[in-house]
Amino acid sequence: MTTLISLDARTGQPTGESWPASTTADIDAAVRAAHAVAADWGASNGLARATLLRDLASALEADREGLVTCADRETALGSPRLNGELDRTTFQLRRFADMAERGEPFRTEDDPAVTGAPPVGHPAMQRQRVPLGPVAMFAASNFPFAFSVLGGDTASALAAGCPVVVKAHPGHPALSQRVHTLIQAVLARQGLPAGLIGLVQGAGIEVGVALIRHPLIAAGAFTGSTRGGLALQAEANARPRPIPFYGELGAINPVVALPGALTAQGAELATTLAGSITLGCGQFCTNPGLLVMLDHPATYTFIGQLQAALAALQPHPMLTPGIRQAFDAGVAQLLQAGADLVWQSQGQGTAPGPHLLTVGAQRFMAEAALREEVFGPSNLIVRCADVEEVLGVLMAVGGSLTVTVWGVETDTADHRALVRTAMQIAGRVLFAGVPTGVAVTRAQQHGGPWPASTAPMTTSVGDAALDRFLRPVCLQDAPAWLQARAGVPC
Structure with a gap:
C-alpha cells in the first residue's frame, strides 16, 4: 500500500505524519456515500445549504492558528499569505451561502400557456435547474485553503445542491486531513450524513483516475497543470457516460x-x-x-x-x-x-x-x-x-x-x-494593475480559451461558478404542487 507523507516545505524532511493512500475500495465507498445523500441534498432548501456553508466557515476560523501553522509547514507560503487566504476561503463559503439563501440555485423562468396553434400557441412551461449529483473535486497545490478541500469548487457545488468527493493534493496531506476532520464535526452537529463531503488522497495518478472514472460521479472540477487537467478530461470524456469536466489549467497571462x-x-x-x-x-x-x-x-x-x-x-x-x-x-x-x-x-x-x-x-x-x-x-x-x-x-x-x-x-x-x-x-x-489576485465577485470570469480551461464558458471563481453544477430542465404542464416548490427540486 502506498503511503502519503507530510513534508516540511522548507527542509524537504518528513514531519512524522503519514497516511495510507486511498484504495479502490475507499474511493468506491466515498463516492457511494456521496451518491446516497445526493437526492436529499439536491432537494434541500437554500437555508439548509446556507447554514452548512456558514458553519464550515466558522469552523475554519475557530481553528485558524492550527490550520495556518500546519499549512505553512507543508507549503512555506508564510503566515500573512495563509491568513489572508483563509479569510478569502471563509468569504467564499459565506458568499455562496448568501446566494443559496436568496434562491440563486432555484431561479426559474415561467412561460405561461398561450392558446392557439403553434408556433405561437404552446403549453405552460417552466424552466428550472437541478443539481448534477456527486462532484469529484481536485484540490490545487498552490492554494491550500481557497482552491482545496473547502475551496471555491466545493463551496459552489454544495450551494448548487451537489455532494462533493475531494481528491486532496499530496502537497499538503496533513492540512487536508485536518480540514476534513473539521468538516465531519460540522456535518455531525447538523445531523447531515458524513458522505456529503468525502475525502480521498494519494500521491500517484491512480486515485484521481479512479475517482473520475467512477460511474456515480456526475462532474469533475480541477485546478492545476495543463497536463494533469488534459489527462483527467480525457478520462471524463472516455467514460461510457461522459460527464462535464471543469478544468482551470495553466496560462502565461x-x-x-x-x-x-x-x-x-x-x-x-x-x-x-x-x-x-x-x-x-x-x-x-x-x-x-x-x-x-x-x-x-x-x-x-x-x-x-x-x-x-x-x-x-x-x-x-x-x-x-x-x-x-x-x-x-x-x-x-x-x-x-x-x-x-x-x-x-x-x-x-x-x-x-x-x-x-x-x-x-x-x-x-x-x-x-x-x-x-x-x-x-x-x-x-x-x-x-x-x-x-x-x-x-x-x-x-x-x-x-x-x-x-x-x-x-x-x-x-x-x-x-x-x-x-x-x-x-x-x-x-x-487595463491597470497586474493579473495576480482574483476577486470573488459577481462579474468575475476565471477561465479562458484552451489551454487556460477546458470549459471557457464557465468560471471557477465568482458567483457564476455555481452554474457549473446545475443543469436546466423544462417542466411542461407541471402540476400545481410541483410549481409551488418555486424551483427547489423534489
Missing part, C-alpha cells in the same frame, strides 16, 4: 506594455510587475509569465527598472521539490527554444531566484515551446517591431486566463485591435 504607459509611470509599473512575478514564488495560475513590448526607448528603460525591482525581491521556497525541478526544467526549455537570459538571481537554498528572459516576436510565434507555462518566478519578454507583431504574439498564445494591456486609454484603431484580440484569447482583460 501576457502583459502588453505600450510606450506611453511606460513613459508616464515606468518605475511604478516595474515595481508592481516585479511583485506580481514573484508573488507566492510565482506559483499563481495568473502569474504574468509574458511581457509583450514594442521596440522603443521607453521599453529598454523599463527592462532595466524591472530588473532592479526584481533584484530587491527574494521568493520563498517552492511548494514541493517536484515543482522546483519543473521550474528549472521550464527555464531550460525556454533557453533551448531560443530565448536569451537577461538576468537572474541565484536564489537562496531551496528558493529559486527570479529569472528574466527575452526573445523576438517572430521566434516566439514560430516556437511552441516558448509558449509553455513556466510555473514559478520567471518572465519572458517578447520584443515586437510594431502593433501587428503584438497582435500576432497574442494570437500565438491562443488562450489565457488573463491579458493585461497598459496604455490604451485613447480610442485609436491600434488600441481597438489590441483590446479586441485580448478579449478573443482571455477570460479577463485588465
Whole structure:
C-alpha cells in the first residue's frame, strides 16, 4: 500500500505524519456515500445549504492558528499569505451561502400557456435547474485553503445542491486531513450524513483516475497543470457516460506594455510587475509569465527598472521539490527554444531566484515551446517591431486566463485591435494593475480559451461558478404542487 507523507516545505524532511493512500475500495465507498445523500441534498432548501456553508466557515476560523501553522509547514507560503487566504476561503463559503439563501440555485423562468396553434400557441412551461449529483473535486497545490478541500469548487457545488468527493493534493496531506476532520464535526452537529463531503488522497495518478472514472460521479472540477487537467478530461470524456469536466489549467497571462504607459509611470509599473512575478514564488495560475513590448526607448528603460525591482525581491521556497525541478526544467526549455537570459538571481537554498528572459516576436510565434507555462518566478519578454507583431504574439498564445494591456486609454484603431484580440484569447482583460489576485465577485470570469480551461464558458471563481453544477430542465404542464416548490427540486 502506498503511503502519503507530510513534508516540511522548507527542509524537504518528513514531519512524522503519514497516511495510507486511498484504495479502490475507499474511493468506491466515498463516492457511494456521496451518491446516497445526493437526492436529499439536491432537494434541500437554500437555508439548509446556507447554514452548512456558514458553519464550515466558522469552523475554519475557530481553528485558524492550527490550520495556518500546519499549512505553512507543508507549503512555506508564510503566515500573512495563509491568513489572508483563509479569510478569502471563509468569504467564499459565506458568499455562496448568501446566494443559496436568496434562491440563486432555484431561479426559474415561467412561460405561461398561450392558446392557439403553434408556433405561437404552446403549453405552460417552466424552466428550472437541478443539481448534477456527486462532484469529484481536485484540490490545487498552490492554494491550500481557497482552491482545496473547502475551496471555491466545493463551496459552489454544495450551494448548487451537489455532494462533493475531494481528491486532496499530496502537497499538503496533513492540512487536508485536518480540514476534513473539521468538516465531519460540522456535518455531525447538523445531523447531515458524513458522505456529503468525502475525502480521498494519494500521491500517484491512480486515485484521481479512479475517482473520475467512477460511474456515480456526475462532474469533475480541477485546478492545476495543463497536463494533469488534459489527462483527467480525457478520462471524463472516455467514460461510457461522459460527464462535464471543469478544468482551470495553466496560462502565461501576457502583459502588453505600450510606450506611453511606460513613459508616464515606468518605475511604478516595474515595481508592481516585479511583485506580481514573484508573488507566492510565482506559483499563481495568473502569474504574468509574458511581457509583450514594442521596440522603443521607453521599453529598454523599463527592462532595466524591472530588473532592479526584481533584484530587491527574494521568493520563498517552492511548494514541493517536484515543482522546483519543473521550474528549472521550464527555464531550460525556454533557453533551448531560443530565448536569451537577461538576468537572474541565484536564489537562496531551496528558493529559486527570479529569472528574466527575452526573445523576438517572430521566434516566439514560430516556437511552441516558448509558449509553455513556466510555473514559478520567471518572465519572458517578447520584443515586437510594431502593433501587428503584438497582435500576432497574442494570437500565438491562443488562450489565457488573463491579458493585461497598459496604455490604451485613447480610442485609436491600434488600441481597438489590441483590446479586441485580448478579449478573443482571455477570460479577463485588465487595463491597470497586474493579473495576480482574483476577486470573488459577481462579474468575475476565471477561465479562458484552451489551454487556460477546458470549459471557457464557465468560471471557477465568482458567483457564476455555481452554474457549473446545475443543469436546466423544462417542466411542461407541471402540476400545481410541483410549481409551488418555486424551483427547489423534489
